[in-house]
Structure formats: structure tokens, C-alpha cells
Amino acid sequence: MGTSQAEQQAMLRALGLAASPDAPLGPNPRVGCVLLAPDGSTLAEGHHRGAGSPHAEADALARAGAAARGTTAVVTLEPCNHTGRTGPCAEALVSAGVRRVVFAQVDPNPVASGGAQTLRQAGVEVESGLLAEPARAINRVWTFAVEHQRPFVTWKFATTLDGRSAAEDGTSRWISSRPARLDTHRLRALCDTMLIGTATVAVDDPELTVRDEHDQPLEHQPLRAVMGLRHVPPDRRVFNDRAETLRLLTRDPAEALATLFDRDRQHVFLEGGPTLAAAFLTAGLVDEVVAYVAPLLLGAGRASVADLGISTIADARRFDVTDVTVLGEGTETNVRLTMSPAEKS
Known part of the structure; x- marks a missing residue:
């Protein structure tokens, strides 16, 4: 299907959010999320601020509230599929009624991966790989550590x-x-x-x-x-x-x-x-x-x-x-x- 210009601009913004000064340098990846309304305008934004804090998707969904239904979530990393200190982001997006998810980097962590499949099985449109290399660069060390153990x-x-x-x-x-x-x-x-x-x-x-x-x-x-x-x-x-x-x-x-x-x-x-x-x-x-x-x-x-x-x-x-x-x-x-x-x- 491909991505729209609005989604590409939103991904650039999400990358900027992921690199925010208050983003984590610890064991968690740096992730940004932008929710787009059906007309392509920005409804809400969010980013992860460290272990135990809401993930980027949850942060954006909380800011959007009920208006998140029918939106497109543009995320720098594949939504997670596991329960840690917080719940799975893939399930949170489905529960909120998000219609489409566009993400940059596939999650290399076998514990958290599989979010894209969960979303598709729930009927959510999924597009991956948009600006994947800049997203990997933001999480260069985290990605290396996960891939090389x-x-x-x-x-x-x-x-x-x-x-x-x-x-x-x-x-x-x-x-x-x-x-x-x-x-x-x-x-x-x-x-x-x-x-x-x-x-x-x-x-x-x-x-x-x-x-x-x-x-x-x-x-x-x-x-x-x-x-x-x-x-x-x-x-x-x-x-x-x-x-x-x-x-x-x-x-x-x-x-x-x-x-x-x-x-x-x-x-x-x-x-x-x-x-x-x-x-x-x-x-x-x-x-x-x-x-x-x-x-x-x-x-x-x-x-x-x-x-x-x-x-x-x-x-x-x-x-x-x-x-x-x-x-x-x-x-x-x-x-x-x-x-x-x-x-x-």
C-alpha cells in the first residue's frame, strides 16, 4: 500500500521525539509515536521516558483518549508484544481502535517482537520499514546489544x-x-x-x-x-x-x-x-x-x-x-x- 506524505512527515517527528533529551539511555529503546487523525493532521504525540514509564504508544494514546479510534499510529519501533513493567503496546493499539500502524524498525528483541502479527490478526493495517535506518541509528547501541546478546x-x-x-x-x-x-x-x-x-x-x-x-x-x-x-x-x-x-x-x-x-x-x-x-x-x-x-x-x-x-x-x-x-x-x-x-x- 505504501505510506502517505503525512505519514512520512509524522515519522520524522516521531524520530525527533525518540531522541528527546529525557528519552532513556538505559535498557529500554528510545521510541517516539505520532497519532494521525483520518485527515492526516496530528492528533497526539508521545515518547518513552525510561524503564517503568509508559511506552511511546501508550503515552500518545493517553493524550488522545477516545479520539484515538480510527487513527493511524506512526511509531519508530514495532509495537511490543509482551508484558513487562507495562502492558503490550500492540494490544493497547487494538483496544484503542487504531485503524493503521506505520512503524520504522522491526523489533530485534525476541521477547518483545511479534507486535506486527498481533496487529494484523486483529484487522489493523500495518506498514513497516519507513525510515528504518534512521530509527536504527537512534537505538544503535540498544539494537547492537539485543542482536549480539x-x-x-x-x-x-x-x-x-x-x-x-x-x-x-x-x-x-x-x-x-x-x-x-x-x-x-x-x-x-x-x-x-x-x-x-x-x-x-x-x-x-x-x-x-x-x-x-x-x-x-x-x-x-x-x-x-x-x-x-x-x-x-x-x-x-x-x-x-x-x-x-x-x-x-x-x-x-x-x-x-x-x-x-x-x-x-x-x-x-x-x-x-x-x-x-x-x-x-x-x-x-x-x-x-x-x-x-x-x-x-x-x-x-x-x-x-x-x-x-x-x-x-x-x-x-x-x-x-x-x-x-x-x-x-x-x-x-x-x-x-x-x-x-x-x-x-
């Missing part, structure tokens, strides 16, 4: 021009500039877990919190995860009360990610040292790299990543650069490179 991993590190993360005496403050550090806190706030190794805790004693431009902790803090078997003194700052901390008693990256996934964690921000980075890279468990390159030379010192077992340039790990951003100016300049692992040819 593990968290998405971003490895972040700061390096000199010659690939050093610390000087020969172990000092590393500050390789990254203040603008780069502020940018790091912005990225930290977008994840739900920050992961480091026990060696980093012992040597650097990081607090590993997300802070604002005044160096004050934000109200919402990601989980701090410390991975490894080495004993860590309990007085380390990562164990303070400013955020929750989880000890992962393993050196196996896959086991660590499985534990985090079982705790509904979907985006790991890997900030450990070169040994931890090498372990994740060797295991093929780095999905994105964010490197802050500073205009410094050390000539010696700790490498940004430990031995990867590469002895020839033909075996080098290669990455596709997806973004290049210059932060700061003068000696305070850092270049942020965002990369994804290149497909093997």
Missing part, C-alpha cells in the same frame, strides 16, 4: 603523537587537554558502564565518575566496573559512594561482558590500560574506538596498547574513521578520532 564496547584512550599513554616514569597527567577531558565526560554520560582493570585502579586511582565543566559529579552516574583477579585496596576512589561499583573477578573479556549484559548493561566505555585494551582487541570485542591524539612527543614510555601478536604490517589492525574533531587550540589542541573496526577483506 552483549554490550556494545567503546574503547577510549588518550595518546601522544608517538603512541604513548604515559611517560617512562609512569606519569600521564595530562596527555589529554581540558577540552578533550570535558568531551570524555560527555561521552561517559552516554554509556551505562565504565570499565577499567585492576592495574589502572592500583596505579592511577581514578574515581571514574562523570563530571560537569565545574568538575562536579552529575546526578546520574554509570556503573563503574573493575575487571581482574588482582587484589585492589578497598580505599581506592573507584569504591567511594559517588556511584555504584561492580567487581568482575575475571580476566576474560567475554565473561565480563556476559555478566554486564545479564545486568541489563548495553554500552561499555572501556577506559583501562594497554593490557586490558589488548585483551578486548584480541578477543574481537571492541566495536568502536575513540582516540584523543595530543601534540606531544615522549619517545619512550607506556604504549597505548599492549602486544597484539602482530609481527608484520600485513596483519595490522585497521579501522574505518567515522569522525575527526579538533578540540581546543594551540598546545591545548587534541584531535578526537572516532573509528570502527574495518571489515576484513
Whole structure:
């Protein structure tokens, strides 16, 4: 049947609602919904605001009330078909008398999928795939975690021009500039877990919190995860009360990610040292790299990543650069490179 211009415009609006500042960054997807009256005008809008709150469809239906009968629901994600903290959206749409549903992304979650079939069986017209790729982009991390059954991993590190993360005496403050550090806190706030190794805790004693431009902790803090078997003194700052901390008693990256996934964690921000980075890279468990390159030379010192077992340039790990951003100016300049692992040819 295809979609109308009004439905296409409504989907653009629904995508904007899904990306609202108060939309969730936790275990639930970001979803927007627009209800169109029979004449194509907007009757009501809604979006999901986090676990336990009404889903986007329920939010829009509540705003529309009895007027929802005979409308078209334009939704960024296939209406869910399961009962969690809230009821199934597919059934809510049928009960409200919605005539037609247009959605963008098919729900990859086997627990919640099947909403389209439920709607069709109830006699509701269903159209799928409208602006599916932008919808997937909004829920990039959530979609990855559901499809791969593990968290998405971003490895972040700061390096000199010659690939050093610390000087020969172990000092590393500050390789990254203040603008780069502020940018790091912005990225930290977008994840739900920050992961480091026990060696980093012992040597650097990081607090590993997300802070604002005044160096004050934000109200919402990601989980701090410390991975490894080495004993860590309990007085380390990562164990303070400013955020929750989880000890992962393993050196196996896959086991660590499985534990985090079982705790509904979907985006790991890997900030450990070169040994931890090498372990994740060797295991093929780095999905994105964010490197802050500073205009410094050390000539010696700790490498940004430990031995990867590469002895020839033909075996080098290669990455596709997806973004290049210059932060700061003068000696305070850092270049942020965002990369994804290149497909093997």
C-alpha cells in the first residue's frame, strides 16, 4: 500500500521525539509515536521516558483518549508484544481502535517482537520499514546489544603523537587537554558502564565518575566496573559512594561482558590500560574506538596498547574513521578520532 506524505512527515517527528533529551539511555529503546487523525493532521504525540514509564504508544494514546479510534499510529519501533513493567503496546493499539500502524524498525528483541502479527490478526493495517535506518541509528547501541546478546564496547584512550599513554616514569597527567577531558565526560554520560582493570585502579586511582565543566559529579552516574583477579585496596576512589561499583573477578573479556549484559548493561566505555585494551582487541570485542591524539612527543614510555601478536604490517589492525574533531587550540589542541573496526577483506 505504501505510506502517505503525512505519514512520512509524522515519522520524522516521531524520530525527533525518540531522541528527546529525557528519552532513556538505559535498557529500554528510545521510541517516539505520532497519532494521525483520518485527515492526516496530528492528533497526539508521545515518547518513552525510561524503564517503568509508559511506552511511546501508550503515552500518545493517553493524550488522545477516545479520539484515538480510527487513527493511524506512526511509531519508530514495532509495537511490543509482551508484558513487562507495562502492558503490550500492540494490544493497547487494538483496544484503542487504531485503524493503521506505520512503524520504522522491526523489533530485534525476541521477547518483545511479534507486535506486527498481533496487529494484523486483529484487522489493523500495518506498514513497516519507513525510515528504518534512521530509527536504527537512534537505538544503535540498544539494537547492537539485543542482536549480539552483549554490550556494545567503546574503547577510549588518550595518546601522544608517538603512541604513548604515559611517560617512562609512569606519569600521564595530562596527555589529554581540558577540552578533550570535558568531551570524555560527555561521552561517559552516554554509556551505562565504565570499565577499567585492576592495574589502572592500583596505579592511577581514578574515581571514574562523570563530571560537569565545574568538575562536579552529575546526578546520574554509570556503573563503574573493575575487571581482574588482582587484589585492589578497598580505599581506592573507584569504591567511594559517588556511584555504584561492580567487581568482575575475571580476566576474560567475554565473561565480563556476559555478566554486564545479564545486568541489563548495553554500552561499555572501556577506559583501562594497554593490557586490558589488548585483551578486548584480541578477543574481537571492541566495536568502536575513540582516540584523543595530543601534540606531544615522549619517545619512550607506556604504549597505548599492549602486544597484539602482530609481527608484520600485513596483519595490522585497521579501522574505518567515522569522525575527526579538533578540540581546543594551540598546545591545548587534541584531535578526537572516532573509528570502527574495518571489515576484513
